[in-house]
Amino acid sequence: MWPKEFDYVRASSVDDAIQQTSDNTDAKILAGGHSLLPAMKLRLSEPGKLVDISRLADLKGISANGTLSIGAMSTHAEIAASADVQQYCASLATACGMVGDHQVRNFGTLGGNIAHADPASDPPTVLVAAGATIHIKRSRGERSVSAEDFFIDLFTTDLEDGEVITRIEVPNLSGHKAAYVKMPHPASRYAIVGVAVILEMDGDTCKSARVAVGGATVSAMRASGAESALSGSSLDDAALNAAASAVQSDISDALMGDVSYPESYRQAMSGVYLKRAVKAALG
Amino acid sequence: MKVSMTVNGKGVERDVEPRMLLVHFLREELDMTGTKIGCDTSQCGACTVHLDGKALKSCTMLAVQADGADITTIEGLANGDLHVMQESFWENHGLQCGYCTPGMIMSTTALVQDNPNMSEGEIRHQLEGNLCRCTGYHNIVKAVQQASEKMGGGD
Incomplete structure (x- = not known):
């Protein structure tokens, strides 16, 4: 497949790339091209000019x-x-x-x-x-x-x-317990649901937690309710169940779905994968 | 736009449209049709070549992006008769129709060069970037295992 015609320039510096894209709203920055070119081949994106910054x-x-x-x-x-x-x-x-x-x-x-x-x-x-x-x-x-x-x-x-x-x-999160787990789409391996957790532990107690969800939602987003449910807990079953329930509320306004994996399914799976992420983080 | 690169050890220069993909450059400008176009959507890996030693899906790079690069295609992989990976695919019958085979060989050669001690499971996982619709992969995996041993792994 051939993308639509465009001009191509290799930026000589970051400032050059900024100038080339500021002067031309039809221009797009080209990095590795592994998302942009497939989109251009399908004519989902039709920039008039590509400014290549990959060699800077x-x-x-x-x-x-x-x-x-x-x-x-x-x-x-x-x-x-x-x-x-x-x-x-x-x-x-x-x-x-x-x-x-x-x-x-x-x-x-x-x-x-x-x-x-x-x-x-x-x-x-x-x-x-x-x-x-x-x-x-x-x-x-x-x-x-x-x-x-x-x-x-x-x-x-x-x-x-x-x-x-x-x-x-x-x-620097080297002192934290962390994990990213996902339910991959069986064909594309993209995340149907992906959950990242970062836990600050004090012995067996979770001092603070950061939780983010992607795949199920229109963009990667923080899940503050789940963070509150985990923080201060010993990450026992009761805390994990509370967090699994909270994460589903956290993302309820941002869910996306399709015919195979509707919103309600992804929402339910976010709770399951949150628990798995915490368990993976704790090893 | 002028592009020049080294393809299988030989310098080439052409004047091409910026929108020409590297795979079209190889197949249509250089008449090197060993590199195949399968899905044309960055998934199947039939178009895999090496750019500066790294496996690349050549349907996902513009020829102008590869300006100055050192490209190896299936035609230039062997240093003589057949590369060890090609021999192993042959001996293990790692193909049926053969359409995915150039991409399979270019992809797995790069993988084994990076890590000649992949387990069977790792080989199966790393083949995720190459699709074969005939073999069920078993003989491809066997071929890669055999080539790995010959390419310095297995210890």
Whole structure:
């Protein structure tokens, strides 16, 4: 399949990419292209110009220095294999290792993934639970937004024309118990429901919890009711049942479904997978 | 737009439309039809080639994105007669109609180069990016296991 005609330019710098997309609202940033090109081939997206940022060295590299900093053009394969990511936020390595297949992970990038904001993709759910920060550059300077506020709706983010995601910052969660589990679609392996939990433990007591849900919802989102139900508990069956019930309320206004997996089913499964995520986190 | 790259060790240069996919560049500009188009939606893996040593679905990259890259296709994989992976597919009858086979071989060669000690389960899991509609995968898995041993694994 051939996409519709477009102009292609390779950005010489992040500022160049910002300028090229600010002047032309018909232009789109091209990262690894593993979400954008399939959409263009199906003519779901028909940009008049692609501005390729995949080779910009400023947007590459992963470093861990108090917090984890992941260049937006890091590939899923690089993130999944990174010792720094595994130490600071192992669930993110897990989630990036679940994206697509090994060919896709070699070229798809985290920056491209979150800009695309597919609700059934795995990394956004972990980024929301982890309290990650998205760093963005624009002509007026830089800004940052929490992952929680970045993902707004189906394929919709806080990103505006003329803005480029430069890096994703993740707190050091190495002292926490965390997990990401999902019910994969049997054919596509996208998440029908994906749940990420990050637990701060004090002995057998959960001091605080962060919970995020994706797949079942129009975008990755935090589940604050489930967080409250887990926090302060010993994560016993009563607490897990309360959290499983709370997560279903948390996501009730944002559910999506299809003929095979309707909203009510995904909502019910969010509770099941929340319990599984907590159990997986505790090992 | 001018693009130049190395394909199977040989430098090539063409003037192409930006919208031309790498798989079309290989098949239509270079007449190298060993790389197949199956689903054309980034799922089946029949179009898998190596770009700078990494397995890539060539239907999911523009030729202009691959400018300057080092590409290996099924035609250039063997250094001589047949690559170990090709031999193993042959010996284990890891194919029926053969349409997915170039992609299977390019994909699994890259996988085994990265990790020659994959378990059977890991091989089955990692084959998720390549679809075969004939064999049921059993002989493909056997072929990859045999090639892994010959390519340095199994210890």
